[in-house]
Amino acid sequence: MAPKTTRATLALDRAGLRYSLHAYDYDPEAPRIGLQAAEALGVQAARVLKTLMAAVDGRTVCLLVASDREVAMKRVAAAFSGKSAAMLKPADAERLTGYHVGGISPLGQKRAFPTAIDAGSLTDPAEAIHVNGGGRGLQIRLAEGDLVTALGAQVVPLT
Numbered sequence: 368m369a370p371k372t373t374r375a376t377l378a379l380d381r382a383g384l385r386y387s388l389h390a391y392d393y394d395p396e397a398p399r400i401g402l403q404a405a406e407a408l409g410v411q412a413a414r415v416l417k418t419l420m421a422a423v424d425g426r427t428v429c430l431l432v433a434s435d436r437e438v439a440m441k442r443v444a445a446a447f448s449g450k451s452a453a454m455l456k457p458a459d460a461e462r463l464t465g466y467h468v469g470g471i472s473p474l475g476q477k478r479a480f481p482t483a484i485d486a487g488s489l490t491d492p493a494e495a496i497h498v499n500g501g502g503r504g505l506q507i508r509l510a511e512g513d514l515v516t517a518l519g520a521q522v523v524p525l526t
């Protein structure tokens with residue numbers, strides 16, 4: 368498959384960060400898309416971060432957590448100095464990010480949202496991690512530290 372350009376890859380190119388693209392056969396019926404991506408790519412589920420969109424006291428935020436973990440909404444609210452947090456409806460996440468569910472990347476969204484990455488999902492800034500590449504069946508592999516830098520993300524406990 369030829370390299371694919373998405374808003375996510377363009378954002379990394381503009382930032383001058385190194386990454387690689389990895390395509391896989393996306394299964395829209397998979398109960399947990401991140402786990403299906405990890406299995407299809409032959410990597411540990413903990414090394415594939417899922418992108419979740421939530422609202423904290425009505426403000427949209429972006430969350431990244433290992434595909435084999437679940438967020439704790441009280442921790443999400445606390446991470447953004449809020450009182451309550453809730454996941455966005457899929458249609459709202461698509462409208463705000465410009466991506467389709469199953470292909471939402473934390474990179475290159477329509478506009479930048481405050482972003483948090485689960486501290487328990489990262490191991491070492493030099494280690495490689497996968498995030499959605501901006502399309503269903505497309506993952507970006509890059510260094511954890513580069514992901515944090517590219518997103519201007521805070522690294523806090525979310526699970």
